[in-house]
Amino acid sequence: MFLSADEVARSLRGTAGLIGRRPDALRHFDVSERGFWRSFGAVWLTAPAVTVALALERGTGTALFQLDHVTLAAVAGIVAGFLAVPVAMIAVLRRLGRTRAYVPFVVVTNWCLAAGLTVLALPGCLLLLGLATPGLAELYAAAFGVVVLWLHARATRAILGLPGPVAALVTLACFGLVLGFAAGAHVLV
Numbered sequence: 001m002f003l004s005a006d007e008v009a010r011s012l013r014g015t016a017g018l019i020g021r022r023p024d025a026l027r028h029f030d031v032s033e034r035g036f037w038r039s040f041g042a043v044w045l046t047a048p049a050v051t052v053a054l055a056l057e058r059g060t061g062t063a064l065f066q067l068d069h070v071t072l073a074a075v076a077g078i079v080a081g082f083l084a085v086p087v088a089m090i091a092v093l094r095r096l097g098r099t100r101a102y103v104p105f106v107v108v109t110n111w112c113l114a115a116g117l118t119v120l121a122l123p124g125c126l127l128l129l130g131l132a133t134p135g136l137a138e139l140y141a142a143a144f145g146v147v148v149l150w151l152h153a154r155a156t157r158a159i160l161g162l163p164g165p166v167a168a169l170v171t172l173a174c175f176g177l178v179l180g181f182a183a184g185a186h187v188l189v
Helices: 005-019 033-057 069-096 099-128 134-160 162-189
Strands: none
Touching: 005 033, 005 099, 005 134, 033 069, 033 099, 069 099, 069 162, 099 134, 134 162
């Protein structure tokens, strides 16, 4: 699924708008049926994150993209993250009585996930380049992780109209689901 530069720019502008708490942030996302399906193409923006993860897993002296269990686990983990939350949210939004918000929720959180995974690759890049110690890279990753979780909770609250604590619980459940599927992919492959 190929994305236009305009679509990527608009969606990332919307993501940045959510971070900046701009009231018009959600209007940048294409929440049509076409936009829904195309938002899954945001997975391609995670290529830097996959590259960094493979480099950290393999070390810099080996071929990064050889087709083996390490590469399959990294790719399967990313794909599972993009599929698990939308599938699980069908039941959650039915339970909350907010099924009309399903498409906007998936579109926005797909773009936020892509941006978040890309940002989370930065500490690994610093570590690989020798610009950060392992401890400092972990600290950066933890700080960026908090920002990514906050962004997801902000999007959840804005789209679903949930109170802050409930939006935080939905975000933590989504995060746990993504981590669980990523870990499962790593174990199975």
